[in-house]
């Protein structure tokens with residue numbers, strides 16, 4: 001057993017971001033704003049999400065987890081069957097303001113229309129999309145006591161432009177991505193060097209939405225993510241949740 005003091009110092013040592021010096025980085029006018037967008041949280045505390053939540057706490061930064069309401073992959077549970085430990089974990093992180101939980105989809109399943117494959121929210125009627133959205137919100141409210149404020153469907157916003165219309169009406173704000181600046185080089189593969197190479201090319205960019213898929217991350221991959229986050233902390237990045245960033249932009 002560790003003494004309380006021993007535990008505290010162990011946490012403190014681990015809490016120190018490690019130095020990862022990067023040569024030839026162009027100067028920035030101001031530190032970047034970072035929105036961590038971590039996809040595919042099911043109705044269980046998936047181990048990499050637990051690790052990610054713990055890392056956010058240790059580094060005292062914020063991030064966001066995209067919830068799938070009724071995913072059916074092996075070992076996952078629908079949110080409505082989430083056990084008390086899961087529900088408490090979500091509620092506590094939500095209440096802390098450290099993690100924003102947002103709606104990533106109802107079942108996240110692809111589907112075929114006229115011989116073409118689509119992501120969940122593509123190639124469907126408005127009514128069908130809305131029903132999926134409404135069911136997700138209902139389950140969230142019943143289980144967690146809050147509604148999602150942010151929507152990030154698999155495959156990005158619909159190519160039919162509903163989001164663009166709503167944005168023009170001031171009803172939503174679409175946060176876009178810089179494709180060569182990301183936590184992952186390919187889905188499930190965080191890569192510190194690839195990140196820094198992309199980051200160095202965009203010294204004028206105000207914010208980056210960094211997407212990741214924690215479920216397949218092993219220890220080595222998690223280490224890459226930690227290096228990226230520690231590098232960004234050295235860059236004096238400001239980590240915001242999506243809702244916080246939108247509020248910040250609207251105040252400007």
Ligand SMILES: [Zn+2]
Nearest residue numbers: 039040108154
């Ligand atoms: Zn996804």
